[in-house]
Amino acid sequence: MSGGDLGGGRRARAACGGYVCFEDEARFTRRPPRGRTWGRRGVTPVVTISGRRSGRLSVAGLIAMRPGSRTRLCHRLRTHASGKGARRSMGERDFIALVDGVHRLVEAPIVLVWDRLNTHVSRKMRQLVAEREWLTVFLLPAYSSDLNPVEWVWAHVKRSLADLAVMALDRSNPSSATASNAFNTGPHTLDGFIAGTGLTLDDPASP
Numbered sequence: 001m002s003g004g005d006l007g008g009g010r011r012a013r014a015a016c017g018g019y020v021c022f023e024d025e026a027r028f029t030r031r032p033p034r035g036r037t038w039g040r041r042g043v044t045p046v047v048t049i050s051g052r053r054s055g056r057l058s059v060a061g062l063i064a065m066r067p068g069s070r071t072r073l074c075h076r077l078r079t080h081a082s083g084k085g086a087r088r089s090m091g092e093r094d095f096i097a098l099v100d101g102v103h104r105l106v107e108a109p110i111v112l113v114w115d116r117l118n119t120h121v122s123r124k125m126r127q128l129v130a131e132r133e134w135l136t137v138f139l140l141p142a143y144s145s146d147l148n149p150v151e152w153v154w155a156h157v158k159r160s161l162a163d164l165a166v167m168a169l170d171r172s173n174p175s176s177a178t179a180s181n182a183f184n185t186g187p188h189t190l191d192g193f194i195a196g197t198g199l200t201l202d203d204p205a206s207p
Contacts, residue, residue: 017108018066018108018111018134019065019106019109020064020066020111021062021102021112021113022063022114022150023061023112023114024060024061024114025060025061025090026157027056028056028057028059056079057077057078058077058089059075060076060094061073061074061075061150061154062074062075062099063153063194064106065194066106066108071194072102072187072190073153074105076090076094076095076098076101091119092122092125096125099112099132100132103134103135108134109135110136111136111138113139113148114139114140114148115140116139120137121139147197148197149190149193149197150193152193152196156189
């Protein structure tokens with residue numbers, strides 16, 4: 001894979017047999033994604049939403065895969081309040097907390113693949129990566145979102161949330177009863193998302 005290696009070749013070799021993880025993030029507001037539905041001829045279905053600002057919701061998603069193991073999808077949420085000067089995106093600590101949680105879950109080395117977002121390549125993030133011997137980071141080439149299967153997850157989530165009217169961001173939280181089904185993606189569906197990128201991962205134990 002092209003792109004920079006933030007973990008070093010020695011770490012990458014040591015991570016053989018661990019999990020390859022793809023990460024990406026998305027943002028949601030009170031305005032639901034548009035979708036298609038049935039309606040009476042000549043009558044366009046309308047979803048009424050509030051015009052008031054209520055901040056944004058950031059979601060970081062991570063797909064963890066390893067040959068012979070069940071593919072997993074993990075995510076982390078953060079709500080950002082509206083108002084001038086308020087942070088409207090996740091920071092380095094949010095991303096590394098997600099990776100730490102996945103590492104505790106899989107109990108194996110992690111090779112993390114993500115894009116060149118400024119918080120992914122900052123000095124602070126490089127320091128956080130260096131503190132974790134079990135973590136190797138590779139950067140995707142610029143303008144290559146088609147190589148990240150988490151992009152397919154966001155498309156799936158937005159279809160599930162299409163035309164969902166919410167009154168406040170805390171109700172639109174994907175962990176709520178209405179939206180959580182969007183993240184209950186089975187391993188076969190996740191494997192399909194990975195296959196859609198055209199990337200393959202051979203089992204190092206296979207001949």
